[in-house]
Amino acid sequence: MLKPLRLTAALCLLGVGATRPLPADPDTRAWWAITAALSGDDMAGRDTGSAAYERAAQAVARRFARAGLKPAGEGGGWFQRVPMEELRVEHATFSVGDRPLGFLHDVTVAPTPGMPVSLDLPLAYRAYCAADALGDVRGKAVICHGTHRPGLPSDAQRYAAARAAGAAAVVTIADPGFSVEPPRWPFAYARTVWLQGSAPAAAGPVRFTLNADALGGVIAGSGRDAPGLVTSGAAGAPLPSFDAPGRFRATLSLAQRSISAPNILALLPGKDSALRDQTIVLSAHLDGYGPGEPVAGDGLYNGTLDDAAYVALLIRFAEHRAGKGLRRPVLFAAFTGEEKGLLGARWFVAHPTVARAKLAADVNLDQLRPIFPLRLMTVHALDDTTLGDDARAVAGAMGVAVQRDPEPERGLLRRADQWPFLEAGVPATAFVFGYRPGSESERIYREWYRTGYHRPQDDLAQPIDWQAATDFNRFFYAFATRVADQPGAPAWKPGSPLRPKP
Template sequence: MDMPRSFAIASAVLMLSACASGGHAIDARTAAWWATTAALSGDDMEGRDTGSPGYDRAAAYVAERFRRAGLRPAGDAGTYFQRIRFDEIEVANEGTSFSVQRATGDRRPLRFLHEISVTPTWGMPARIDAPLVFRGFCAPSDMTGVRGAVVACFGTRRTGQPLFAAQMEAATAAGAVAMVRVDDTGFTIEPPRWPLAYARNVVLADGSPRPRTIPSLRLAATTFAEIANASGHDGGDILARGARGEAMAPFDFPARFEASIVTRERSSTSDNVLAVLPGTDPALANEPVLLIAHLDGYGRGTPVNGDGLYNGALDDAAYVATLIAFAETRAGRGFRRPVIFAAVTAEEKGLLGSRWLAAHPTPAASTPVAVLNLDQLRPLYPLKILTTLALEDSTLGQTVRDVAGPMGITVRADLEPERGLLRRTDHWPFMRIGVPAVSFLFGFDAADADAAAAYRAWYENRYHAPQDDVSTPIDFQAQADFHRFYFALIEAVADADAKPSWAADSPHRPGANE
């Protein structure tokens, strides 16, 4: 059998890295971790999209690796799998079109998924034909004269300004037929990027009402500027004012927004992969610690530079691989508390796998007392700073400091709360039900130009793109250092006399008003 391309690339990267470090071999655990990452993000896994055959192959692979490492099944009916049912609606490329019809008679087509997209919802109209207006930040006080119109809003993500939900509420209340959010190019900590993989909405098929709203669209900033300029306004100045948080004068375009939207629906199933390392102290048997990482990716989508397969190597195959590496390191040797291993589905579709697990614990994977989440990690530069989400919310934060400090790792709270990372990854559903949790990012100081450049390059060129594959330049020593930290953290939490507790001033603690 020929070596898969992903393994070949991973091997080549390992050899090059060893040469670059003066010929020093990468340690065996890190090399095995990278080989597992390559296997999970290989082309044969097809990007592990929720509900796809490729995801099912990846889930079977993870379950087998858990079994071989001595973990016991913790899923449904004595298996490693927790089956979840989903409904989805997707906007089809074929037959879907967007354009701006100017008063002069010419039509400006808008390229779907490259400069405009729409979030599909059940009951969404198949056609839109309405005047186009701009209302700045789209606060309720801005929403005059928008009834029956498509309202364009500056897509701010900054605290203190109207965010998406508030803008949508204001647009709906004012009678707009659709809302278009214009990218904020000034939000450089996570810059907007195009194209998008697809326009898809996935929900749990649990009988809950399906979301129905006025259409919500997204428009590239450069496209908005072009349309505004053609209407006699300075699009660049408008965008610059919005990026600075300054008021933007409202205006009506001498144009109509037109759209034909073709949707298709389907139902699917996908599994969380659950395993458990039993505890050794019967008194702590009902206090499991949950290790979680998401197995799903984007699958196949809009090609970028000719590549339409979104392999998802660092997001998040690499950290499912970390769970496997830890299981193999333990080789069935337990801690005082049970440790649950969860490789969950549908994170990229709205944390659906972790939401299901939090609401439906299994007998062998009961509600945990702590969650140590792995996502958003990028070992692109040395591990000197570890940004820790929810650092001050529970005693877990001090445990993180106690473990990281002797290793020379500075622990830091999230310095970019506007990104909303706390709510964008799989520990959040557990925090919502009262479970203390932490999650991590490789941090850096602004003065560290190399780290800053590597971090920004990742978001601009690889994040949620086909280029997130094993060709990504990895700092393997940084990953080895993270493994050393994470494995020690698990031991500290799982063997502690007391379970983690919430900080009295945490806004996320049970009973707090958020």
Template sequence: MRIIATFALTAAAMLSGTAALAQTPGPVDADTRAWWALTSELSGDDMDGRDTGSPGYDRAAALVARRFAQAGLKPAGTAGGWFQDIALDDLRLDEAQSHFAFGTTTLAFNRDILLSPGADTPPHLSAAATFRGYCAADDIADVAGKLVVCYGRPAPKRLASFDRAKALRSAGALGMLTIAAPGLASEPIRWPFAYSRSVTIAGTATPATTPFLSGIINPDALPRLLPDAAQVLATGAAGGDLPHADLGPVVADLTITHTVTHSANVLGLLPGTDPALAAEIIVVGAHLDGYGHGEPVNGDGLYNGALDDAAYVALLERLAAARAGHGFARPVLFAVFTGEEKGLLGSTWFVEHPTLPLASVEAMINLDQIRPLYPLKLMTVHGLSDSNLADPVRQIATASGFAVQEDPEPERNLLRRSDNWPFMRAGIPGLSFVLATYDQPSLMRYYDWYERRYHHPADDLTTPIDWQAAADFNAFFYSITEAAANSVANHPWKNTEMRKLD
């Protein structure tokens, strides 16, 4: 069932509903208990949120490698080891040493304004600021030397392919701040953000030519900058015509640290048993990285990342342990990626620098975006129609008592937001899964998760889990992996147009 955007829950309803979401008794079956114990270990406070390039991430990666070794997997990383190291450029705003103000109105970093540090971010900015509506071509003819504020999404369709940042650079603007307009009903924009930071694969960032400031503004801060802010937000949400307005002077002093860090994918191989299928590898993957320490929410500044995505690295560990070195017909690569939260860095690096022949990879089954918060009755499967894995997916789901569907919310772009996407861009079929909502209680739990826990410190072990749903999904994952790795047919693309998407 599609989540209906007009089905809005009020703040009062959300708060009253959370009382009913208290943690239920723990799992009763041994496999789910073991899975949650591994999840607890990976998302405990001693792992410091497993931030990309951090000692906490390295501790978690070493633990996963040990678990893979104990389960009988073979190292499949660089030079015969468990790890595939990636050098990263890490640019981070030092909020305590920085300042940003429109006139006399100071904006708080990560709460009122989020900056995206880059090689072109100026350390000091003193200029006039101007609001130019959607920043279409006819809005920005005279913005040279100014900081430009633009209304964010949703924007009129005429701007669908218009690169506003590129156009503003060409027009001589000093930067672009986007008003983070309210997002989709099923995935609201959440403030605060953990930090103002950019992480890229080392050496891949575009060299700076001229200074340009990039960031987003919390719409709740707009009334302090623009007298008719409420009308602007309402008109923008409706896609109506927006006025231009001068916002006065803006002054920014920014301290940005640049460090080169390293973080590693963890790669283990379960060899296949059929020599004729030795060159047909199935990849099962999840991301280990989280956000680490960041902007506190209700006094908690540690972003544990329990469901996103420690729980599903733990599920890979459980599958490996259950096999105990006994392979399927095809080889299965257990891939634990770094840097997913920073832009699919680990999976992108693996696809571009594979430690096993990429031409031998038949399919990628990805574990992310899975929220066992309510009974599993309906599951969205991204990539369902693009390979013949759709048939065993449907068969296993039907036998398990739930239905599957194509993506009912393509506007959220979930297909491209996780580690299956670099594989799919390379022409490899990929699957990822979301436990879909189907009634008001499930919708309430889903909204509650995105409102209070997603990419926030509350994504921790206090999350109310539906243990039967967790067990049902885990059993489904075991079965679909077995079906993919043991089936006679290979897994070619059905929709060849997918290869052209980027």
């Protein structure tokens, strides 16, 4: 059964019972109809390894075929099967003393193969968990503030220090002061997925994440002011170190299974034989979260803007071309496993169905939220390759300004499917809707990350700025055409820190 709001959205797509206007632009209406087909409730959020994902993959392959593309997967087909392992926490209980902690609401865990499934540990609060502040934490659960502030330990540094000091677990307080991407509770689920043959390390402290609101119960009896510690930790202020009187207890039920899911790969052959070895990859990820912990009574994480809408945009671009090639070959790639660690893109880069030497660039569509006007656009790796020059030219002709990433502390460049290409030395880029500080656009952007990002509310009923969607879609059509048609192949710029070493 469709959720009530989604039923309204579905009827709108059919022109029945509309409660909000649909886009006036026919191309944008067609794009949104494909988005609805990929992210409606019947697609169940397209979780990696699920039957729903397989249905979505088949639907994308059919659309690519109808658009005149050629299969570019394994064995002459549309798919490249990606083998993975999944470790899932099926059930968990947590407590400190006689105080329970809610799984996924107060605390969650990152499962790893071979980890202990029962813990009963003393607690050591150690502020930011700098190596020189830990002291004797052998066999303890160490509580650390998960700050993102310069000059304080990073997540990797905190974990390395705790591991070296002999801690049995690291309990990281999700930083409410990280306003550019605030913590979102509850978590959808607790699972780890990895490519077969690359299992995560099992040795070392177990990783837990703690809701800052639950800190008071965890350190009860210590005489410390938990809200004050959270406020000071969010500000990067000096903090004490102390041992708490309670014991951190956890009992976990784990299940491991082998799974797989396909990348969908389709080729628009180039028409210039001199450029046939310069394939341009256009990518987006098809997978979402699927069913998970309910938020406001909704437990289906549809993943409409993240990222069904941009697989739909690949389809629309293919339909525009209708089999008519550009000068360079264009590989359309709908990747799997992005939400589990860029797994589909990593697999493709390691096992390309097009010779690695023939991959000239990747243009990735993700992190796009057409929920406010497109007047400014962040372009990842803007100054690193000539793709940045292409973005400036196309956006400038539309009256859209471009900028470097204004929030590098979020690491967005490394969090989407362009990153495996860049790591492999292939020029790549991606785009994010930008805003001016203090503007209404910033307010909308921040609110979406609080209430929509990786939430069931990223669905067909959410507010969309149709003109912004139209503007970005037109930008993408023009940008992809320019990159595939211009005389010179995308190239690295001298001095780029991302440029591969000779």
